Amino acid sequence: MAQTAMAARDEARPSLLAVAKGRRARQILGERVLLGFLLASSLVAILTTIGIVFSLLFETIRFLDAVPLLDFLFGLNWSPQIAIREDQVGSSGAFGVVPLLVGTGLIAAVAMTVAGPLGLLSAIYLAEYASPRARGFAKPILEILAGIPTVVYGFFAVLVVAPFLRDSSESIGFEVSSESALAAGVVMGVMIVPIVSSLADDVIAAVPQSLREGAYGLGATKSETVRDIVLPAALPGIGGALLLGVSRAIGETMIVVMAAGLSANLTVNPLQAVTTITVQMVALLTGDQEFDSPKTLAAFALGLLLFIATLILNLIALMLVRRYQERYD
């Protein structure tokens, strides 16, 4: 009796093991599959970039069939209207991108004159001076500014800033167009302040405390320490923060679409209306249009230009920040 039970157990043992083995094998297979999914989903990010590059390149090449590259890059005249009749004057349209580049640069410059000093000073204050309570008050303000959708900034620029600039400069005898680069730039600058300040805040906070203590020990005041020790030490990182700000400024769409206007003036006067790359992309692709006209293809060429410019700025900025972090790690 006992023997048979023993035998039964002996028989059961290998089968139990087999079950466990089978489960283990299935589990390993399941984990392999899951790992495959994880790997595949991480490739989506790469596919997105490839998708962006290819869609932009493909349409841009077709655009360059219609418009020579040199005319596009160095042309001083932008008027992409499409003729209704073939024989109409200027039926081909003019696709010189220089006025758009100048306009984009001008607005970005105005924005950075606002965002640079405001962002850096508030970052210095937050990192070096503010008490925890003051920080708890000031940080949310900047975070709220960062969370406001750009279309709201655009409406604010049209509703308040542009009329204010026009009225106040008229009263001192300046002529300001109602869609001036200044209004769009100032509002965009405020939008960029939190980006610059939060990055610069991190960078300044990462400067080793020993550097500050060394300066204090030599008798420097706090502001002297910040100016002569901390800022030079954090300079590459701050440069990175500012570059990311510039990248945001040239890629920003809604504020300029609403506040900057469509007229492609070749000017560096911030009181006049200029147009930007993003504004023209929106203008070219909204409304009724056939998909294959040079007009719609031009939007992709502008997109490629914008993508390359922001890509270069972002990579330099990331490199600066990373190298700076490595220096003090």
Added chain:
Amino acid sequence: MIDRQSSPSETILASLPRRRRAEARFRIYGIAAIGIALAFLILLISAIGTQGIGAISQTEIALDVTLDESVLGLSDARDRETLSKANYRAVIRAALGDVFPEAVSARRDRRALMKLVSVGAGFELRNLVLEDPGLVGGTMRVWVPADDEVDMLMKGATARDSGRFSDKQLGWLDQLEEEGRIRSAFNWRFFTSGDSREPELAGILGAIAGSFFALITCLVLSFPLGVMTAIYLEEFAPRNRWTDLIEININNLAAVPSIVFGLLGLAIFLGFMGLTRSAPLVGGMVLALMTLPTVIIATRASLRAVPPSIREAAIGLGASRMQAMLHHTLPLAMPGIMTGTIIGMAQALGESAPLIMIGMVAFIVDMPQGLLDPASALPVQIYIWADSPERAFAEKTAAAIIVLLAFLIIMNLTAVILRRRFERRW
């Protein structure tokens, strides 16, 4: 006499007041920078608040309408189709004529009179009749929306002598007001209808529905993809050039201008894959690609915050790496992941440029019923209204902004509460 040579300490002492002043100045610069940011924020909120508050109410005019069959142009049939095609505008015209008998004779006067009420008055009357066909033949008093110009006048946004109204029209309005036929009522149309060319009829529900469908799509795509990518990169990926490339890619995607994502959607989702233009599905797909880096970065940060000892304990008890991650690390990181996802969704909700590129900027009156119906989105609706020339759209724009900001505040507060409630310090 020779100048007494000053000792170094005296030089320092003499320079101290100047240096202290410089110190105070520097501190003030910092406070001023924050102050300017705060002032700008207050100005922005108060400007939009004062502008948008007007849209809460809408001027309405009371008319005693007689639903006469002959005026309506109805025969005996009472089915829905004939009822909805009847001439309700004529009924409104007749009711206005009853109030101002002197204005009926001249064609010009009649037209000026009709301009006081919204063109939507007839549609609202039609909806009442469709709900209750028994109303035909009877007389009743209805409050119909006034024209947007009248609304602006009543709210004091346009002056009486602005030239937008003739003296006759102003006289009629005064008479209506004396007779108690003008009131300012809660503007429920703003919250229950879709877009319209007429400011007094335009509402945001269509845009909210569009945003909702797009956000759902965005969440369904970006949350699993983002979390899975982050798990792979943080827990399983070998450190080599490929994973470095993926990482640089993600960091860079986070900084690509949003309008470029719109071009991607236009070329690939619409052009190559042939999906419907203006559909929230496509909008959500584009937004998902944009939100992906946010979700990935947040998930990686919260996975990293789970201490390695948890993983090691699980593995020590015989769990596989996958089990340790699925059963222990991931659940512990979930609150942080949710917070990051909600913040990503809030960003996606406020985004308009890529949606404009894929055609969600079209003028759409009907409420979208699903992912493939043409729709607008809340921020795009704001853009469309801000671009409209009618003055009354300014307050609608501001009111829509308030609604959008309210949604964003709710989402961000949820994120903050989640973080506070579940955050663990190890």
